[in-house]
Amino acid sequence: MATTASAPARRGPRTRAELLDAAERVVLRDGPAASMNAIAAEAGITKPILYRHFGDKAGLYVALADRHIETLLERLRTALTQSGTRRARTEAAIDAWLRLVEGNPALYRFLIHRGQAEEPQVRDRVAVFQRRLGEALAAGIAAELALPEPQWPRAQAWAHGIVGMVQAASDWWLDEQPFDRAALTRHLADLIDGAYARA
Amino acid sequence: MATTASAPARRGPRTRAELLDAAERVVLRDGPAASMNAIAAEAGITKPILYRHFGDKAGLYVALADRHIETLLERLRTALTQSGTRRARTEAAIDAWLRLVEGNPALYRFLIHRGQAEEPQVRDRVAVFQRRLGEALAAGIAAELALPEPQWPRAQAWAHGIVGMVQAASDWWLDEQPFDRAALTRHLADLIDGAYARA
DNA sequence: TGACAGAAGTTACCGCCGGTAACACACTGG
DNA sequence: CCAGTGTGTTACCGGCGGTAACTTCTGTCA
Missing domain, CATH: 1.10.10 (Arc Repressor Mutant, subunit A)
Incomplete structure (x- = not known):
């Protein structure tokens, strides 16, 4: 037919x-x-x-994700190692992420939002992406602060936390859009910078 | 039979x-x-x-979640409004969350990790919980800082970010467990407190 | 040139899922 | 005594992820 x-x-x-x-x-x-x-x-x-x-389906999804993950990880590493102030690096890394989110929300949801989940295998393998983001950031933080090895777990906790922070804020922002991307970048960088403690 | x-x-x-x-x-x-x-x-x-x-299945899951969500939200509100230092409130709120995570990881994964997802309806309705957490925290932050209404979106961005931060850090910590719950509480409170900026 | 290995692609099926229609059985009130 | 209501069942639907078995095409080498 x-x-x-x-x-x-x-x-x-x-x-x-x-x-x-x-x-x-x-x-x-x-x-x-x-x-x-x-x-x-x-x-x-x-x-x-x-x-x-x-x-299987998980394999297809992983293959699909892999096409974009490396690109994004590379952009984040570039942002994290650029010269300038620490604040500039922070903002650059957040902005690299938010550009993806803003530019292609559907892709973002697919990549990070582990949308599928049904099968545990899929969930686990897709969750790996978020972990890799966290580990990359942990390396960046450890380097930024010149942390000795015994303090790496602390950097990891911070890094995975920050990844989740940016991700959750992105989710909320995608729905509400109360300000533009640059403002969100600033607010999140402020938070990491300790603005809450100073406020 | x-x-x-x-x-x-x-x-x-x-x-x-x-x-x-x-x-x-x-x-x-x-x-x-x-x-x-x-x-x-x-x-x-x-x-x-x-x-x-x-x-339908979504209805059952929502009913299931509702049994625990109110309890947890109440604990968080209590922590956020207790007397003492701001740092103490921060730690109490984080610890309330981490106690649930540590005490019943399976329940935690079910509640927050929107594990099921398959059907969009389920995803959306379960994601509501994370939103409510964020809004509750946003109210707490706005009160803590005595923010005027025009600055609420900033508090929301921070709040939803912090909820994601604690959640992602919990996920990582559940898998790795490189230190105990109290240490994670301290590290996350440090981060919110601006320890990264000072380091 | 032609036989053939093997990749590319198909049909048809399996078991299970979420969800529903239609029917069977108990218990009550008039 | 019987109708009605609520509790439960069996048996089904379409669609899912996944697979076995078969067909058809294509490139290779004697």
Whole structure:
């Protein structure tokens, strides 16, 4: 039916990248509840091929996330190691994150909001991303403060906390938008800077 | 089979509380992926009764969450309004949260970690809890700092950020446990207190 | 050129899920 | 005695993630 003479429907192999493109389109359109059938249809193929490529749904989602995670981690590391004041580094790192959030909320929700969850395996593997963010930030903080190794756990606690802070504030801000991105960056940097203690 | 003469299997009505008890047992045992069938079986009944009581899975989960949310919110409000130093209030609020996390990780994951998610309706309604935490904290901060109304959004940004901070730090800490609860409380209170800026 | 290995892709199925329709049984009040 | 109401059941629906088994195409090498 779908494959009449007028629609040759390519028999050749799809590349992994093409499949991921299709999957991304569907996920960004339907949210993380996107079904494997829908993704396969979007890619112009059927389910078993997806499973041959990615193993299971978790594998597909991880592959999807990996395309963006490295980019973002790199931007954060750049922000964290740039020259200038510590405050500038703080703001640059937060802003790198908020730009992603503002520019593509659907992608953000997919990446960090572990939207799918159903299967524990998916939750765990996607949660890894948040952990990697935290570890990257912990390294940045330890370097920033020149902390000796015994104090690393403290830096880790702070780092994972800060990642969660920016993430939760992003969620709230996406819904409410009471001010622009730059203002949120400032407010969060203020908080990390100890503005609450001084207020 | 399961209902032989030796097991009369009660024909009388189950109360809503009994059903919630059973649901809670299953959710804490199997995680948020617990199926309605499993919950019904645990309660000694069958699915349609659950649906008569709670409408759908989201309804059951909300009812389940509501049993604990008010308690926790009350504890937080108490901590936020107690007398003493600001630092003491900060630590008391964080510690109230961490006690729940440490005392019943499974319940914590269910409440805050929006584990289920599959259906958007469930996600949204469960996410409401985190929002309420944030709003309660925002009120506390606005009161603490005697902020005029125009500055409330700033307090909200901080509050929702801090809620996320404590939550993310809890997640990490539950897995790693590099120090005890009191130390985590101190570290997080330090961060809010501006220790990073002073370091 | 042609037989063939193997990748690419399909159909058809499995068990389970959330959710519902339709029916069976007890208990009460008129 | 019987209707009505609430409690429970069985049996089903469509759709999900995932898989087995088969077909069809394509490139390779004698």
